[in-house]
Amino acid sequence: MLQLNDVHTWYGSVHALRGVSLTVGEGEIVSLLGGNACGKSTTMKTILGWVKPRSGEVIFGGQRITGKRPPQIVDAGIAPVLERRRMFPQLTVRENLMMGAWRRRDTAGIAKDIDKMAEIFPVTASRAGQAAGTLSGGEQQMVAMARALMARPKLLIMDEPSMGLSPKFVRTIFDLIIELNRREGLSILVVEQNANMALSIASRGYVLQTGEVVIADTADALLNNPQMQKAYLGIA
Amino acid sequence: MPQIxxxxxxNSPMILFLAALVIAPFVIPNQYIVQIMVFIGIYVILAQSLNLLNGYIGLIAIGHAGFYGIGAYTSAKLTVDAGLPFELAFLCAGLVAGAFGWALGRPTLRLEGIYLALATLGFNLIVWLVLLNWNSFTGGPLGIKGIPRPTILGWEVDTRTEYYFFILAVVVTVVFTMARLVNSRFGRALVAIREDQLAAAAMGVDVTRYKVQAFVISAFYAGIAGACYAHFVRYISPDSFTMLESFILLAILALGGSGNMIGPIVGAAILIAIPELFRAVAEYRMLLYGLVLIIIMQVRPQGLFGGHHYNLHLRLFDRGPRRTYRGDAFLPSEAEQ
Structure with missing residues (x-):
């Protein structure tokens, strides 16, 4: 479904991605792991068209999307749930959801999807008229996910969904991710620092280090990899 | 009840207010007051124009007098030197200012917050310096004299009262079109960009395109205001389009509030009327001006009518649900990473 082939991305003279290749299959949950400044966010920005890679290609659904503009990439079917949730704070929860459907013109379908979101994320209904900025972090994460789904994506990219949330809420969020994947057959790329949590739901994982994929394996293998346990999983 | x-x-409060404005010059046949009201009208257009940027899309532009000046000089040159009819010159004033808006916006709109503010300030400075020094074209410090009174489709706008009605018609048109604009899909894109540019981009909002469009439209309205000014005072010089003018516009939005339709109108009315009301204590009136701003910043930082409603269901003259947000459209939202 999504395929990155030897992608090199530069910020001015900084070589941020040094040949990243990865794939996300249809209906698969894949996690992209790594510490700070390893290139996780740059990978996401490159996929979304926010930065253009200098070489390499991004293929989505059989179509080359390298260098396309962000609105076209949304149209192609990729929606991100951004780091720190990024609500439109003074807009209501409902308006936030409506913004998620920005590129869609099917009013009836949008209304239907809002009802559907109310089912999956009850908070989007109970707080529909409330300014999104007044919600708690966990509630905002729910709204952020619902907002991204309003675009009817084929691939959901989640950037640090666990950041700033209590462990209990992180569990809830990850359970929801699994459910979405099962119910909708949605492909999901989880970009995370919380390697334990991310690998517990993913089928495969990639570990990035200074702009390069250093390990690519199945989730189980990664969880048992001694190098991984030492560096990312907190098991000495 | 039928919809109409x-x-x-x-909208009855708005209709009553408009009716009061129509009969005002007959009730108060004081030419001096009519003149002040004309100036208030010109500043309402300018404030609405700047409001689109500062209030709706959250771009900090502090050189708006540049577009105002370009509009005034365009209309003046076209009528005085080229002998173009007023209607055409008036429209050209907006179009030329809009073209400059595009030329300035394309390269600078990638800048954020204070950097964009400085770029627009620089633009204002350049416009002023060109007007001041290009003697053969702009008349330099002497400006342009003998700008004709407007003739609109055969109606000669002769007296101040007539000009008042002309300005009233322009202001109503500007406010109406602006209200339609910010209530549209276009307006929703602007608000989303103001709220969180990155999130808006992630939803597929074409941020750069909307920024440039908002900039051009805003410049167009400022140019129109310039033409209104030029044909009223009938003599223009570079001194009317300095940075001080840009700052007065910012003060109007700070006082009245931005991000809605009422704030700029209230702000313009108060800030333009104050110096005139206190003409008796002329030496102290700028002091008073400053004092009003300081008090407002202390007790109501969002402005008199700011922060009323930041939701998307804007109606004409917005009376959406009240919000008690202290959010300030004047400040850049959370710094971009």
Missing amino acids: VKDTLE
Whole structure:
């Protein structure tokens, strides 16, 4: 479904991605792991068209999307749930959801999807008229996910969904991710620092280090990899 | 109740206010007051124009007098030197200012917050310096004299009262079109960009395109205001389009509030009327001006009518649900990473 082939991305003279290749299959949950400044966010920005890679290609659904503009990439079917949730704070929860459907013109379908979101994320209904900025972090994460789904994506990219949330809420969020994947057959790329949590739901994982994929394996293998346990999983 | 009756009742305060403005020059046949009201009208257009940027899309532009000046000089040159009819020159004033808006916006709109503010300030400075020094074209410090009174489709706008009605018509048109604009899909894109540019981009909002469009439209309205000014005072010089003018516009939005339709109108009315009301204590009036701003910043930082409603269901003259947000459209939202 999504395929990155030897992608090199530069910020001015900084070589941020040094040949990243990865794939996300249809209906698969894949996690992209790594510490700070390893290139996780740059990978996401490159996929979304926010930065253009200098070489390499991004293929989505059989179509080359390298260098396309962000609105076209949304149209192609990729929606991100951004780091720190990024609500439109003074807009209501409902308006936030409506913004998620920005590129869609099917009013009836949008209304239907809002009802559907109310089912999956009850908070989007109970707080529909409330300014999104007044919600708690966990509630905002729910709204952020619902907002991204309003675009009817084929691939959901989640950037640090666990950041700033209590462990209990992180569990809830990850359970929801699994459910979405099962119910909708949605492909999901989880970009995370919380390697334990991310690998517990993913089928495969990639570990990035200074702009390069250093390990690519199945989730189980990664969880048992001694190098991984030492560096990312907190098991000495 | 039929929809039209409902709409009329809902907008009745606005209709009454408009009616009061129409009969005002007959009730108060004081030419001096009529003149002040004309100036208030010109500043309402300018404030609405700047409001689109500062209030709706959250771009900090502090050189708006540049576009205002370009509009005034365009209309003046076209009528005085080229002998173009007023209607055409008036429209050209907006179009030329809009073209400059595009030329300035394309390269600078990638800048954020204070950097964009400085770029627009620089633009204002350049416009002023060109007007001041290009003697053969702009008349330099002497400006342009003998700008004709407007003739609109055969109606010669002769007296101040007539000009007042002309300005009133322009202001109503500007406010109406602006209200339609910010209530549209276009307006929703602007608000989303103001709220969180990155999130808006992630939803597929074409941020750069909307920024440039908002900039051009805003410049267009400022140019129109320039033409209104030029043909009223009939003599223009570079001194009317300095940075001080840009700052007065910012003060109007700070006082009245931005991000809605009422704030700029209230702000313009108060800030333009104050110096005139206190003409008796002329030496102290700028002091008073500053004092009003300081007090407002202390007790109501969002402005008199700011922060009323930041939701998307704006109606004409917005009376959406009240919000008690202290959010300030004047400040850049959370710094971009």
